Amino acid sequence: xxTISPADCGNSPKMQLVLELTQAFAxxxxxxxxxxxxxxxxxxxxxxxxxxxxxxxxxxxxxxSSNKAAELLIHQILSHGKEAAVHGEMxxxxxxxxxxxxxxxxxxxxxxxxxxITSYVIPL
Numbered sequence: 001x002x003t004i005s006p007a008d009c010g011n012s013p014k015m016q017l018v019l020e021l022t023q024a025f026a027x028x029x030x031x032x033x034x035x036x037x038x039x040x041x042x043x044x045x046x047x048x049x050x051x052x053x054x055x056x057x058x059x060x061x062x063x064x065s066s067n068k069a070a071e072l073l074i075h076q077i078l079s080h081g082k083e084a085a086v087h088g089e090m091x092x093x094x095x096x097x098x099x100x101x102x103x104x105x106x107x108x109x110x111x112x113x114x115x116x117i118t119s120y121v122i123p124l
Contacts, residue, residue, distance in 0.1 A: 001027050005074035005088075014079040017112055018086050018104060025102075026069035026090055030058055038107060038115040046120050067092050081109045089124065097124040 105116035
C-alpha cells in the first residue's frame, strides 16, 4: 500500500504510532492492530452501533478486509496527552475513495494501548 503523509507526522512518538496504526487498519493487518488494543476497547463507527471488546473489534475489522486500501493519503495527525486524531483519504483496491477521521484515546499519555476509537468515514 502506498502511503503519503506530511513530513511532520513523525515529529512525536504518538504521531508516529498513529500513522503506523492507520496503515495497519487500512491494510487490515490484524496482528499489528491487535497488539495495540486494550481488551475493553470501544470502537464507534459514527452511524453504527459501538463495537465493544478486542475480539469483537478484530472480528469486525476482519469482515471489512476484502477491500484493502491501495493508497493512503494522510492530511494531518494531531496528538496531545492521551488523545490523538488523524484525517485523510483512502483509495481502495476496488477503485472507491473514502475520506476519514479517526479519534483515538489511549490508556494514558505515555501508553501505546488504544482504549477508544471514534471513526468517521464518507465516500468521496
